[in-house]
Amino acid sequence: CSSKLALSQVHPMWQEPLAIPGGDRQSPVDIVVRKSIFDPQLRPLKVQYDPRTCQQIWNNGYSFLVEYDDTTDKSTLKGGPLEDQFRLCQFHFHWGENNAWGSEHSIDRRLYPAELHLVHWNSDKYSLFEEAVMEENGLAVIGVFLKIGKRHEGLQKLVDALPAVRHKDSVVEFTKFNPACLLPENIDDYWTYAGSLTTPPLTEAVTWVVMKQHIEVSHDQLAVFRSLLFTSAEEQEQRSMVNNFRVQQALKGRTVRSSFS
Numbered sequence: 001c002s003s004k005l006a007l008s009q010v011h012p013m014w015q016e017p018l019a020i021p022g023g024d025r026q027s028p029v030d031i032v033v034r035k036s037i038f039d040p041q042l043r044p045l046k047v048q049y050d051p052r053t054c055q056q057i058w059n060n061g062y063s064f065l066v067e068y069d070d071t072t073d074k075s076t077l078k079g080g081p082l083e084d085q086f087r088l089c090q091f092h093f094h095w096g097e098n099n100a101w102g103s104e105h106s107i108d109r110r111l112y113p114a115e116l117h118l119v120h121w122n123s124d125k126y127s128l129f130e131e132a133v134m135e136e137n138g139l140a141v142i143g144v145f146l147k148i149g150k151r152h153e154g155l156q157k158l159v160d161a162l163p164a165v166r167h168k169d170s171v172v173e174f175t176k177f178n179p180a181c182l183l184p185e186n187i188d189d190y191w192t193y194a195g196s197l198t199t200p201p202l203t204e205a206v207t208w209v210v211m212k213q214h215i216e217v218s219h220d221q222l223a224v225f226r227s228l229l230f231t232s233a234e235e236q237e238q239r240s241m242v243n244n245f246r247v248q249q250a251l252k253g254r255t256v257r258s259s260f261s
């Protein structure tokens with residue numbers, strides 16, 4: 001997909017813009033479980049991904065994006081809190097320099113070593129990701145926490161491809177990967193709230209769906225994420241791609257709903 005959002009070129013923990021115009025639904029946030037509201041009208045998520053739409057992996061200098069062909073409705077997300085159909089555009093991760101932190105969202109302040117984001121845009125209302133990214137009902141992002149444990153067999157194909165995109169701006173062909181293998185067994189239990197992108201342009205266009213159940217990956221698999229670089233091959237100083245998460249933002253009165261009681 002063409003999620004070639006121009007990330008600010010400053011240091012990877014890019015300078016937080018002083019104020020987002022009218023920033024009252026920014027992400028990520030801490031999810032306070034006992035303050036979340038069970039909504040029985042929330043339906044199960046309907047995920048339909050076609051591995052044939054998987055195209056490439058791109059190191060954009062902030063994370064690595066696994067990009068999908070989003071020119072047709074082949075890989076879609078609907079249901080849950082969503083009224084429309086959304087197309088998968090890309091997925092990526094955020095992680096720390098160690099296993100103590102790395103996720104963007106937290107649950108009762110608990111951070112995880114990493115967090116997966118599956119990024120979708122509203123193809124019922126818009127015709128391009130770039131359009132949808134500016135609209136309040138434009139995007140839907142599924143967040144899945146990663147915990148250190150047993151090796152994730154499905155992730156290994158992606159891990160094996162990462163050395164080819166070690167440097168910023170590198171791309172490698174990557175096909176026939178179904179990201180549904182990265183979802184937890186139970187996708188019916190989630191929290192949802194109205195938020196934003198967590199990297200520039202930080203637009204308040206995202207319906208967030210944060211999975212209650214985490215997935216497990218091995219220490220060695222996450223170590224390969226940390227072997228990536230923020231810097232391009234030409235740059236003198238090589239900087240490890242770690243801690244590529246945004247600081248948590250104020251809830252500002254928003255309600256976080258849960259699909260489970």
Ligand SMILES: NS(=O)(=O)c1ccco1
Pocket residue numbers: 003005117119141196197198199200201
């Ligand atoms: N991290 S995230 O999923 O909110 C995102 C996608 C594109 C830009 O930022």
Ligand SMILES: [Zn+2]
Pocket residue numbers: 092093094117198
């Ligand atoms: Zn993200």
